[in-house]
Amino acid sequence: MDIQGYILRVILMFLISAPPAYSDQHLLPAPENISVVSINLKHFLHWDPVMAAGNVTYSVQSQGEYESLYMKHYWHDLENCQDISAHQCNVTDEVFASVLYKFRVRSMLGNQQSAWAELEPPFNRKTSLLIPPKVDLQVSGLNLVAQIEDYGPYFNFFVFYWQKGKQDDVKSKKTSSYNISTFLEKAEEGKEYCAKVIAHANPINKNSSSSDTVCIQVKEVKQSGLFTGLLCLFGVVLAFVPMGFAAWKAVTVMRYFCCPDEDIPDVLKESYVGQRMLKNDNSSKETSGEICSVEPHEHMLFQENTSFTVKMQTL
Numbered sequence: 001m002d003i004q005g006y007i008l009r010v011i012l013m014f015l016i017s018a019p020p021a022y023s024d025q026h027l028l029p030a031p032e033n034i035s036v037v038s039i040n041l042k043h044f045l046h047w048d049p050v051m052a053a054g055n056v057t058y059s060v061q062s063q064g065e066y067e068s069l070y071m072k073h074y075w076h077d078l079e080n081c082q083d084i085s086a087h088q089c090n091v092t093d094e095v096f097a098s099v100l101y102k103f104r105v106r107s108m109l110g111n112q113q114s115a116w117a118e119l120e121p122p123f124n125r126k127t128s129l130l131i132p133p134k135v136d137l138q139v140s141g142l143n144l145v146a147q148i149e150d151y152g153p154y155f156n157f158f159v160f161y162w163q164k165g166k167q168d169d170v171k172s173k174k175t176s177s178y179n180i181s182t183f184l185e186k187a188e189e190g191k192e193y194c195a196k197v198i199a200h201a202n203p204i205n206k207n208s209s210s211s212d213t214v215c216i217q218v219k220e221v222k223q224s225g226l227f228t229g230l231l232c233l234f235g236v237v238l239a240f241v242p243m244g245f246a247a248w249k250a251v252t253v254m255r256y257f258c259c260p261d262e263d264i265p266d267v268l269k270e271s272y273v274g275q276r277m278l279k280n281d282n283s284s285k286e287t288s289g290e291i292c293s294v295e296p297h298e299h300m301l302f303q304e305n306t307s308f309t310v311k312m313q314t315l
Ligand SMILES: *[C@@H]1O[C@H](CO)[C@@H](O)[C@H](O)[C@H]1NC(C)=O
Pocket: 032, 033, 048
């Protein structure tokens, strides 16, 4: 092996293993594969993590159309995405118009930092992917209600609903994202209802595809029918109680008249007849408590005497 060849190899090895000192600033590789994933107007910048020995962090800047045109291509720092170790950044709040937004990311490690790597092409929120919302049909009382997933302030929803078997008669309702529980219509017992929903993103005037169809069977309100029946029966029984009581009272008095017990003292007899008279006198006072508390007056005493006359005649 000749000396020259050896020296050349050593120099080559040196060049390969030791990067040139002047590029210190860009020693660290820049992030790659930068992309925006935007679903339902929520935007996230993603990039591949940079492989290096140590804890690599990242910082993100953006430049809207306004900065591009009127602010000499000013890049501004995204507050929530400075020196972060995640390799994604929520850029939703950066994007507030349907124009092009540029984003760039660099990696950092200790006092080293990479060159900026830019998103290509720039992002426009018009490309946001709209996914239909989750929807749930409910019946509360007999109100048919649609529960729609909350998509934030920029969405409306078109709800299409129909009674199963009447697919020709599809009704629709437009609802805002702030009313997540939407009343549809009065449901009929025992019928099945179905619904599907389309989300509409106002800022970009774009519709999602249609959600899956969800259905709900409205129960027959048998239980409440049974309950009403029981209540009626109870009412009827209650109504019969005073009548039964009156009948029992009448039977007792009649029995006393037909087959008088010789041993009953006069005081008791008087009290019995007095009660009966009071009942005839004032039929609205039916409870025994009231009757007992009323003192017999002269008119009653007179009636009492006639009653006794009648009794004597029967005998
Ligand atoms: C981007 O990522 C894909 C896989 O997700 C990979 O195949 C490709 O090489 C990456 N591109 C760059 C420039 O790193």
